[in-house]
Amino acid sequence: MKNIFKSELTLSQNGFLFDHGSGLTYTLNPTGQFIFKNIEEGKQAPGILRLLINEFDVSEETARKDIDDFFRQLSEAGLID
Amino acid sequence: MAPKKTYSKPTIVRHTVGVMNKFGRPPATVPMSRLSGFSVEELAGEYGSPLYVLAVNELRERYRDMTRAFQTRYPKAQIAYSYKTNYLKAVCSILHQEGAWAEVVSGFEYDIARNLDMPGNKIVFNGPYKTREELIRAFNDGAMVNIDNYDEMQLIEDISDELGKILEVGIRVNMDLNNPPWHKFGFNIEAGHAYEAVKRALSNNKLKVVGLHLHAGTYVDDVTVYSRAAQGLVDFYAYIKEQLGVKLKYWDIGGGYASRNTLNWAWMPAEQTCPTFDQYAEAICPILMNGPFQAQDAPRLFLEPGRALVDEPFSMITSVVAQKRLPGGTRGVVLDAGMNVLSSVQWYNYNFQTAQDSGQMLEDTILFGGLCMNIDVLRQNASVPPVRRGDLLVIPHVGAYNISQSWQFIYLRPNIIAIEDGKIHVIKKSDTRDYVQEFENVPDEFKK
Numbered sequence: 001m002k003n004i005f006k007s008e009l010t011l012s013q014n015g016f017l018f019d020h021g022s023g024l025t026y027t028l029n030p031t032g033q034f035i036f037k038n039i040e041e042g043k044q045a046p047g048i049l050r051l052l053i054n055e056f057d058v059s060e061e062t063a064r065k066d067i068d069d070f071f072r073q074l075s076e077a078g079l080i081d
Numbered sequence: 082m083a084p085k086k087t088y089s090k091p092t093i094v095r096h097t098v099g100v101m102n103k104f105g106r107p108p109a110t111v112p113m114s115r116l117s118g119f120s121v122e123e124l125a126g127e128y129g130s131p132l133y134v135l136a137v138n139e140l141r142e143r144y145r146d147m148t149r150a151f152q153t154r155y156p157k158a159q160i161a162y163s164y165k166t167n168y169l170k171a172v173c174s175i176l177h178q179e180g181a182w183a184e185v186v187s188g189f190e191y192d193i194a195r196n197l198d199m200p201g202n203k204i205v206f207n208g209p210y211k212t213r214e215e216l217i218r219a220f221n222d223g224a225m226v227n228i229d230n231y232d233e234m235q236l237i238e239d240i241s242d243e244l245g246k247i248l249e250v251g252i253r254v255n256m257d258l259n260n261p262p263w264h265k266f267g268f269n270i271e272a273g274h275a276y277e278a279v280k281r282a283l284s285n286n287k288l289k290v291v292g293l294h295l296h297a298g299t300y301v302d303d304v305t306v307y308s309r310a311a312q313g314l315v316d317f318y319a320y321i322k323e324q325l326g327v328k329l330k331y332w333d334i335g336g337g338y339a340s341r342n343t344l345n346w347a348w349m350p351a352e353q354t355c356p357t358f359d360q361y362a363e364a365i366c367p368i369l370m371n372g373p374f375q376a377q378d379a380p381r382l383f384l385e386p387g388r389a390l391v392d393e394p395f396s397m398i399t400s401v402v403a404q405k406r407l408p409g410g411t412r413g414v415v416l417d418a419g420m421n422v423l424s425s426v427q428w429y430n431y432n433f434q435t436a437q438d439s440g441q442m443l444e445d446t447i448l449f450g451g452l453c454m455n456i457d458v459l460r461q462n463a464s465v466p467p468v469r470r471g472d473l474l475v476i477p478h479v480g481a482y483n484i485s486q487s488w489q490f491i492y493l494r495p496n497i498i499a500i501e502d503g504k505i506h507v508i509k510k511s512d513t514r515d516y517v518q519e520f521e522n523v524p525d526e527f528k529k
Contacts, residue, residue: 017093024095029442029467031091058088062469069406070091076410077095 004039004080011036019079026077031056035070039080045071090467092442113434113475116396117500121436121473128496129511130400130473131418133484137175137501139394144179150358151384154366158382161205163336164190166387166481167395171499171508173197176390184336184385188215195222205333205383207253207294209233209266216240220248225331225383227251227294229267234282241287251292251333252278256313258306259298266296270317279321290327292380293318296335300344300388300428304356304364310334311368319373329380334365338389342429342478358389388481395480397423398436401472402451412446414468418476419450419457421490425482426450426459433459436473439466452491489517 007021015033017026028036034055038048045067052063074080114121117136125132144160151158161184162176168190173183174197183194186208194204201222209229211219216233217240219226228234228250241248253267254275268274282288297310314332321327338361343351369382399418407413420426433448443464450457468474487494493512498505 026093026095027442028093029089029091029440030086031089032093035091036093055086056088057085063088066090069404070093072406073093073410076406077093079093 006079006081009040009079011040022078031066032070035067039074089440090469092444092467094442094444111434112436112438113477114436116398116475118503119500119505121398121475124498124505125398125400125473128498128505128507130398131416131422131495132398133422133479133495133497134396134398135172135480135497135499135508136394136396137499140172140175140391141179143390143394144176144181147358147384147386147389148180150362151366151382154362155369155379155382157379158366158384160390161203161333161383161385162390163385163387164193165485167391167484168193169484169497169508170197171506172391172480182383184383188212188218191215191219191224205385207385213240217244220244225251225292227253227267227292227333228278228282229253231278231281234278234288238285238287247287247289249289249291249330250282251294251331252282252290253294253296254278254313254317255295256310258310258313259301263296263298267294270313275317276321276324279325279327283325283327290321291330292333293329293331294333294335294383296337296385298337300339301337302339302351302354302356304360307334307361308364308368311365315368315372322373331381331383332369333383333385334369336385336387336389338386340388340392340478340481342392342425342431344428345430347430392481393478395478395483397476397479397483399474399476401468401470401474403470404468407447412444412465413449414446414465415449415451416459416474417451418459418495419452419454419490419492420459421450421452421488421492422494423450423459423476423479423483424486424488425479431460431476431479433463433465434475434477435466435468436475439468439472442466454491493517 007019010018011033015028017028035048038051049063049067053060116134124134148160159182161182163184164173165186177197177199182203183199184205184207185191185194191204191206201219201224204224206219206224206226213236216237220240237248237250254270255264255267256270268278279290282290293314295310295314297306311334318329339355341351341355397418399416401414402417403415405413443466446463446465447458448460448463450459489512496507496511497509499508
């Protein structure tokens with residue numbers, strides 16, 4: 001599946017994100033970067049949730065809420081629909 | 082299996098410029114994890130959240146600093162602590178230990194002071210409404226009573242007849258110092274009312290004018306206002322001395338001194354704008370020392386600080402109970418403290434510091450109070466790092482008005498603790514349902 005970002009985005013190794021469409025820049029923290037890269041690879045929320053729980057020390061409940069909120073932030077920023 | 086990586090809430094923050102001014106602020110990402118040497122987490126665990134915490138040594142230090150600043154410039158300066166700002170018994174008692182007198186504005190506050198064994202002659206009694214009984218008690222105790230209006234003056238003349246003696250009084254005056262002017266209290270100097278009031282007071286041989294009281298305003302961070310107030314007192318004293326032969330035992334330049342909390346409409350942080358006690362004293366004392374008297378006859382100078390003494394030594398610990406994403410993308414965080422215990426959010430942009438290391442990713446956040454009321458917003462726009470339910474925040478400088486104006490509303494009011502020399506004292510227990518309903522009654526006719 002193709003990634004869902006609306007414009008071309010480039011994420012640096014330390015979490016600096018450049019939006020080629022708008023020229024805006026963002027900073028993502030390590031968990032934000034982890035989720036972002038998985039979205040780029042075309043993964044969807046349930047899959048990302050499993051990967052996040054395997055990789056980080058976090059409960060499923062917390063991770064689920066946080067992923068939901070992260071998607072909302074991406075949407076409010078206009079990066080996804 | 083490799084250990085899992087440390088988790089933090091995933092965030093994406095858009096870069097913006099221009100949100101800081103050139104003076105900066107203490108970064109909200111530096112956790113304030115300890116208060117008076119104790120872990121914030123442990124204090125909240127033991128005494129609950131929200132929780133008011135008083136650093137007693139800071140309160141003592143502020144009293145001593147203010148006294149030093151004024152007495153080095155005006156030796157007969159005396160602080161009369163403004164009870165209304167925070168009349169917790171422990172707070173008043175600590176300040177009395179340090180040497181403060183009491184400034185009260187009601188019979189209730191007067192009673193608190195007397196109950197703390199303050200003699201009447203160390204109580205300044207102000208305010209626009211004092212009852213006959215309260216005034217009689219005050220005059221019998223030898224308190225300093227400052228007259229606010231003609232009705233009160235006439236009432237005190239009646240009391241003079243009743244007690245069969247000439248009563249010593251102060252006259253409260255006001256002048257053009259602020260915009261809008263503070264003309265609610267006392268008699269206006271520029272309009273001639275203050276002069277008429279002194280003349281009127283002396284006319285029946287029942288009252289003797291021995292004091293003048295002038296209060297500049299509230300949260301006055303411009304020291305030149307105090308210089309003008311001091312000059313106004315000097316000029317007025319010179320005039321009534323010359324015209325009416327008045328000799329003052331005291332003059333009182335009131336309170337209104339600021340604290341390091343930023344007002345909602347100020348763009349400079351209070352850390353930069355709040356004057357020191359030395360700056361206030363330097364603006365006031367040299368002018369008063371040029372008054373119409375020999376140095377040895379200088380009237381006692383009363384200062385009535387409230388906020389400037391008690392605001393900064395208090396902190397509040399509060400917990401995150403929820404967070405949400407608002408339409409428009411702003412983050413909202415709900416706290417367990419509300420306006421009912423933090424009424425000064427009407428005036429202040431409080432500083433909210435996390436108690437734990439929450440990372441560096443600041444995000445603009447609306448901080449909601451926990452009350453089920455739409456108006457309960459503690460800060461419209463705070464830079465807060467990622468937090469989650471259960472995280473603790475510390476709000477510094479909450480000692481002025483929040484406690485004396487707290488409302489019993491929706492939630493029970495929290496514990497208040499004081500810390501000194503490594504010892505924690507509970508100075509007010511949290512409300513209980515029994516306490517709140519103690520004086521209520523359900524008549525039999527209303528029972529189901």
